[in-house]
Amino acid sequence: MKPTLAPFPATRLRRLRAKPAIRRLSRQHRLSVDDLIWPIFVMAGKDDEHAISSMPGVTRKTVDRAVKAAQEAHKLGIPALCIFPYTGMEERTEDCALAWSPDNISNQAIRAIKDAVPEIAIMTDIALDPYNINGHDGFVENGRIVNDRTVDALVKMALAQAEAGADILGPSDMMDGRIGAMRKALEAEGHIDVAILSYTAKYASAFYGPFRDAVGASAALTGDKNTYQMDPGNADEALRLVERDLMEGADMVMVKPGMPYLDICRRVKDMYGVPTYAYQVSGEYAMMQAAIQNGWLDGPKVMMESLLAFKRAGCDGILTYFAPEAAKLLNRM
Numbered sequence: 457m458k459p460t461l462a463p464f465p466a467t468r469l470r471r472l473r474a475k476p477a478i479r480r481l482s483r484q485h486r487l488s489v490d491d492l493i494w495p496i497f498v499m500a501g502k503d504d505e506h507a508i509s510s511m512p513g514v515t516r517k518t519v520d521r522a523v524k525a526a527q528e529a530h531k532l533g534i535p536a537l538c539i540f541p542y543t544g545m546e547e548r549t550e551d552c553a554l555a556w557s558p559d560n561i562s563n564q565a566i567r568a569i570k571d572a573v574p575e576i577a578i579m580t581d582i583a584l585d586p587y588n589i590n591g592h593d594g595f596v597e598n599g600r601i602v603n604d605r606t607v608d609a610l611v612k613m614a615l616a617q618a619e620a621g622a623d624i625l626g627p628s629d630m631m632d633g634r635i636g637a638m639r640k641a642l643e644a645e646g647h648i649d650v651a652i653l654s655y656t657a658k659y660a661s662a663f664y665g666p667f668r669d670a671v672g673a674s675a676a677l678t679g680d681k682n683t684y685q686m687d688p689g690n691a692d693e694a695l696r697l698v699e700r701d702l703m704e705g706a707d708m709v710m711v712k713p714g715m716p717y718l719d720i721c722r723r724v725k726d727m728y729g730v731p732t733y734a735y736q737v738s739g740e741y742a743m744m745q746a747a748i749q750n751g752w753l754d755g756p757k758v759m760m761e762s763l764l765a766f767k768r769a770g771c772d773g774i775l776t777y778f779a780p781e782a783a784k785l786l787n788r789m
C-alpha cells in the first residue's frame with residue numbers, strides 16, 4: 457500500500473495535531489493499566505519496609521506489606537505483580553537449596569498475596585542469584601557457570617513457585633534448555649495453566665546495578681554475567697532466542713533492558729507476533745528518578761512518555777517500577 461499525500465496545502469499534517477480532541481482521535485498507540493506488571497521486592501520480617509537508595513520511591517517490603525501493595529495494585533487495576541526476594545549474605549549457599557524451598561520468602565509472599573487478592577496475577581523470577589553465595593544465576597564449578605545442573609535446579613524452583621500459586625513463571629537466568637525442561641515438569645505435575653514469560657533476550661547490561669542492591673546481590677557477585685546474558689552488540693541472536701524459547705513452550709517473551717533495546721522489541725514483534733514484554737529495568741528507573749529529583753525532567757511526563765515508547769515499539773506490556781504511579785495517572789485520564 458502506497459501512502460497518499462496530496463501536495464501542500466491540501467495536505468497539512470498539522471491539521472490532526474491542532475486540537476486535543478483531534479489528537480486523541482488520531483492517536484495510534486496508547487498505554488493502559490492493563491499493560492503494567494509491577495515488580496516488588498520482599499524481605500523477611502513484620503510490618504516493615506526498607507528504602508533502596510538507588511531506587512527512590514521503591515522499598516523492600518515484608519510479606520504483610522507486600523499483601524497491602526497487592527491490594528493497592530488491584531484497586532488501581534494493575535493486572536500483575538512480579539515478586540523478587542531479598543536475601544542476606546547469611547542465607548546464601550553454594551547449593552542454593554533455599555531457591556526451591558516452599559517456605560522461602562518469595563513463596564511465602566506468593567501464598568499470602570494469592571490468599572488475600574486472588575484476582576491479581578503473580579509473576580516470579582527464576583534464577584539462582586538471590587540464593588547463590590557468588591551472586592550468579594547458575595551454579596559455579598571451577599570458575600565456570602554450568603548449564604545443565606543449573607537447569608535441574610531451576611526446574612525445582614519453578615515447581616515450588618507453581619505449587620505456591622504463581623500464575624506466570626519468569627525464568628531470568630539465560631541458561632540453555634530451561635524453558636523446555638520447565639514446561640515438561642509443569643505439565644507432568646498438573647500445572648498446565650501456569651504460564652511462562654521467558655526473559656528471552658536478556659542482555660548483559662550495566663543497567664541492572666540498582667536491582668542488585670535491592671536484592672542484596674551487589675556485594676555477592678563475583679565477576680560478570682557475560683557468559684550467559686547476551687552481548688549488547690548482538691541483535692539477530694535475540695530472534696534465535698525467541699524462536700528457541702517459543703519452540704520449547706514459552707507463552708510470552710521478554711526483552712530486557714527496555715529503552716536501550718527498543719529496536720529488539722520491534723524486531724521480535726514483527727517477526728513472531730507473540731505476546732512481547734519489555735522490562736524497564738532498575739537503572740532506567742534510577743536514571744529518570746535522579747533527573748526528576750533534580751528538577752531536570754518533569755516526572756509524570758517523562759514516565760508516561762517512556763512507557764508509551766514500549767507500546768509504539770510493539771510491546772504488549774511493560775514491567776516497570778513506575779506501575780502504581782502510572783496507573784494512578786491513567787485512571788485519572
Ligand code: PBG
Nearest residue numbers: 583585628663664667737738739
Ligand atoms: C536476576 C535478575 C536481574 C534482574 C531481574 N532478574 C539482575 C541480573 O540479572 O543481574 C534485573 C532487574 C532490574 O534491573 O530492574 N536474575
